[in-house]
Amino acid sequence: MQAINKARISLILLFLIGIMACTMNNNGGPSPAVPGNNEPDTTSNKPLGGPVRIRIGTTSFIATLQDNPTVTAFRARLPMTVSMSELNGNEKLYNFPTSPNAGPLPTNASNPRTITTGDLMLYGSTTLVLFYKSFPTSYSYTRLGRIDNPAGLEAALGSGSVTVSLELP
Template identity: 60%
Template sequence: MRSTKRLIDQRMKPSIVVLFQLLFFIGIMACKTDDPSVSNQTGTENGGNTDQDTTKNRLRIRIGSQIFTATLLDNATVTAFRARLPMTVVMGELNGNEKLYRFSSDLPTNPANPGTIQTGDLMLYGANTLVLFYQTFPTPYSYTKLGRIVNTAGLAAAVGSGSVTITFELE
């Protein structure tokens, strides 16, 4: 009986070591994320990389005689949006807080619910609706983020209460 118990103990020791190694590996992988919006770095929304040339991520938004500057994110939707620039469009009014324009063809999407829309957010609703928000409010809807206006002072007055012509171009 003792020799059987010793044999079982000898067989289990390597298994226990392998089990602990496996649990350690699973624990490390559980801390890893492929979500680009989650970063362990500090800095800008693009993962903290402040060394890159940010001028390619700057968008000039002309509304009448006023010019606003937005910072674009780095994602597939922005790449497709940038390929359409420069563009001048008539954006319609919706809900007293946003202007929208529908593209004739879809852009790639990665929608998420932001919880709260911020004044100056530039987003894509669905796959083809460009939305410029000029009021902050909570939302149950999901959007794909494109970027945000840096200084929103005067934005609501510039867009007014009806349709408005807006030019989007890279700086």
């Protein structure tokens, strides 16, 4: 009986060592993702784009922006104060005007499957969306960032249109 258990443990260890050998590069670290190998694209979701302050009336929130080309173009438009409209009882939206000086933002849309309270997204290339309720979705968005602590966001946004200021702290 002990011989069978030792054999099982040996096989499991060999299996684990084999898996580790297949996923390590020569430096002992994980192998880099290779384009076209069906690895998920996480480059658009890195939280390295820095903070943005979102002011709604007398209430302020800090959001952490992603590190992607959309955020780079978005940050170039800050500071801005916009009137955001109500949509679906769970989000506020603002349509950026398009002009030769301020065209659409670059996009890398994907379906997040679930919207989380405090998500700041771009729908299409010209619609800024701030979500104040969590829910499942079938729509695709380009993630800009997320409010770090969204407690009180729904109350601050209220119902109907609201004036929202976005600025770099």
